[in-house]
Amino acid sequence: MAILQAPFFSFEADPAVNFGGIGAVIGHEITHGFDDSGAQFDADGNLQNWWTPADKENFEKVTKALAAQFDKYEPVKGVFVNGTFTNGENIADLGGVKYRLRCAPNVPQRPWSSCRYQWIQPRPTLLPLLGNCMAYPLHRPVYDQSGED
Numbered sequence: 001m002a003i004l005q006a007p008f009f010s011f012e013a014d015p016a017v018n019f020g021g022i023g024a025v026i027g028h029e030i031t032h033g034f035d036d037s038g039a040q041f042d043a044d045g046n047l048q049n050w051w052t053p054a055d056k057e058n059f060e061k062v063t064k065a066l067a068a069q070f071d072k073y074e075p076v077k078g079v080f081v082n083g084t085f086t087n088g089e090n091i092a093d094l095g096g097v098k099y100r101l102r103c104a105p106n107v108p109q110r111p112w113s114s115c116r117y118q119w120i121q122p123r124p125t126l127l128p129l130l131g132n133c134m135a136y137p138l139h140r141p142v143y144d145q146s147g148e149d
Contacts, residue, residue, distance in 0.1 A: 023103060024096040031095025035088040036063050063087055066094075 008021040070083030
C-alpha cells in the first residue's frame, strides 16, 4: 500500500488534495477496464465483443478523435505524441479526473483562500477561475513538485 502516502494521500491533507491524488489514481485504474483495451473484455474477463453495434461505433469514433487530439501535442519541440499508442493511458487519465470531479460535490466547498495546501499554489492568473478548492485539477503536485511550469 505504498501509494497511500503523500503526495497521493495523507490523513492530514485537505480533502481536495486527496481527491486530486489518490482519487484520480483510483479513477484512472477503474477507467482502464473501459479503455481501448479493457473494453474488449466482457464482465467475466473473456475477450468477447459485448457492445451493441451503435455503442461500439460511437466508442471507436470518440477514441479516434481523442487519439487525433493527442497527435497534435508536442511535449518537446519537434516530437509529437502518438495518440493511438497512448490512447489507453489518455482515456484512463481523463477518466481519473472525471471520477475525481464527480466525487468532489461530496466534499465541503470552501474558498481557495481557506484551503490547506502545503506544497501547491496555482499561478495567480488561475485564481479567479478556481472558485473553490475542488476546481483546481490537482494532478500536478503528484508528478511535479518543483513549482515550475
